Amino acid sequence: MVLRSERWLELRRFRALHEAGLSISQIARETGMGRRTVRKYLAEDAPPSPPQRLPRAGGRASVLSPFAHVIDAWLRAELLLKGTVIHERLVEQYGFTGTYQRVKLYLQEARPRIAAELGIGPDELAGLHRRFEVVPGAQAQVDWGDEGAILAHVGIAKVYSFHMVLSYSRDPFCCFTTSQDLSAFWECHRRAFAHFGGVPKSIVYDRTKTVVRRHVAPGQAVPLHPEAVAFAGHYDFDIDVLAAYRPTGKGRVERQVTIVRDHVLAGRGFASLADLDAAFLAWVPMRRARTHRTHGEVIGVRAVRDHAALRPLPARPYVVAVRHLRHVGKDCLVAYDANLYSVPARRVRHRQLVEVRATAATIAIHATIPDQQGETLLATHPRAVGRGARVVDPAHWDGLPDGHTRSTTTGDTPPRSRPAPGAGPLQALLNRAAAAQVTVDRRPLSVYDQIAGTSPFTTGRSYPKGTTS
Structure with a gap:
């Protein structure tokens, strides 16, 4: 034992x-x-x-x-x-x-x-919670909200809300999109920076796939998405990725998601994404006029110091474009994200491989091989909202059959009479031919009788039995 x-x-x-x-x-x-x-x-x-x-x-x-x-x-x-x-x-x-x-x-x-x-x-140990405060302009926090079918009545199945909150003042920003893809995510950042008038020194994220390339074990360096690195480098801010299962690390912005739903969306009807954005902007002055319970100051007063400490915006914006390869259909349409976009019929062929470059606002379609002038751009369209839309430029279908020559009848109306000989489009075509311009001599039939050594042709001539005329 x-x-x-x-x-x-x-x-x-x-x-x-x-x-x-x-x-x-x-x-x-x-x-x-x-x-x-x-x-x-x-x-x-x-x-x-x-x-x-x-x-x-x-x-x-x-x-x-x-x-x-x-x-x-x-x-x-x-x-x-x-x-x-x-x-x-x-x-x-x-x-x-x-x-x-x-x-x-x-x-x-x-x-x-x-x-x-x-x-x-x-x-x-009981009730232990670590609260941190930052200096003005030092940090912002980002999160998504799922607003569901708030615009289903206008054909938009899903709406998402993007939130960014300045950590020092709790000054909020929110905009609404129909996608959480890479281009939409960073386009929302550009709109947030324009709203605040500058860029914070660091931004806190959870381990979303638009920021983190893959998940790793605790203690290992988190590999960032290449577009996230490029975007942060252009706007000069640091990416701060939270450890897994740390929701309290960005509690300021998570609380803001609930506040926007309660004060902006609840009990209201909207007809478009623009209406949602306008409703939030109309509510921002009321939010800034409130005294925050944590720091005890008016949010708008504290936001002035926060905005003044932000880094300036670069002169040239950074546009993130998602690139995909697609095939051209028989109808000169290219499918992307459950929508169809037209390309010029005279510059493409069926099943040709093209590159779609999608941003949050536009869809640009490029050929994979440059033309004689070195150009690859085929078409540019505004990005469709929702799914199942067809965005077509009528000029792209120039040269394709449009069916205007097809006709039908019920049998009650008499058929059209044929045009008289020598008139109509056929005769006009013959008159323009080169053969119509050749001069032809006219001879009497007696000339041919003399050449053949026969007697002149008469209508009353009789033939012996056993012969043929």
């Missing part, structure tokens, strides 16, 4: 769980002890000696011990990291096979120990 003093110490910690409502059987399963042993030592205030027990295969020490240093490192970085999050990360990243309850029981011992290392008293 091997002395297991740590199990006895652990059993002492389970007294609080038993008082909280856990049964003897549940505690026994987690400790690997029998129910009688658990009941015995929980009933006594101070057991005379710790229980002795052989190590049990599959117990907590054998399953969780190899990951204890990983959990401790996560707690040192974020003391209040949830047990469910820790268990999920252990399973995904380290192949942990134990239950969540084992992690939970380990945290009851580890969290106070790590708190003592960090100089945090036991009483300070």
Whole structure:
């Protein structure tokens, strides 16, 4: 028999769980002890000696011990990291096979120990929350909101709201789109910078695919999307990506999503995205006139200092274009994002491969091979809103059959009479031919009789039997 003093110490910690409502059987399963042993030592205030027990295969020490240093490192970085999050990360990243309850029981011992290392008293753990404040112009936070079918009655199935909030003043910006793709995401940034009159020094994001190229394990550098790097470099701001499962890291903008829904959208009807944007801009002065409960100042007064500290906008905007290859249809239309856009019929052929360059506002279609002048642009269209639209320039169909020569009749009207010989379009065509300009001599039939040595042709001449004329 091997002395297991740590199990006895652990059993002492389970007294609080038993008082909280856990049964003897549940505690026994987690400790690997029998129910009688658990009941015995929980009933006594101070057991005379710790229980002795052989190590049990599959117990907590054998399953969780190899990951204890990983959990401790996560707690040192974020003391209040949830047990469910820790268990999920252990399973995904380290192949942990134990239950969540084992992690939970380990945290009851580890969290106070790590708190003592960090100089945090036991009483300070309850309700612990780290609040941070920034200087003017230092930071903004970005988030999306899903507004659903708010414009379904006008044929727009889905609407999203883009939010950016300046962290110092809580001055908000919001605009509405029908897409969350790369071009729409960064176009909303350009509109936000124009709204604030400058660019913050850093912007906080969660791990959205328009900013992060792929997810990585904790502690590793987050690979950024190339367009995000290019856009941030052009506007001179830093990208701050939150750690996974850290919603409190951008609580200012997440709160703003709810505020806009309650004060701008609730109980109203809208006919277009422009109406939604106009409603938000009309509400901004009222928001800026309010005193914020956290910093205790009028938002508009604090926003003046925030705007003054922003970095200036560059002279030339950076336009993000998403590029895709598409085929030209028989009707000279190119499909992109569930909409159709026309290209010139005289410059393309069926099934030709073209490149679609999509921004938030326009669709440009380019040939993959330059023409004789070195040009590749075939057509430019405003981007369609919603799905199922056809954006056609009538000039692109110049030269294609339009069906104007086809006619039908019910049989009640008589057919058209034929034009007289020598008149009509056919005769006009013959008159223009070169053969019509040749001069032809006219001779009497007697000339041909003399040449053939026959008698003159008469209508009354008779022929002998057995001959033919």
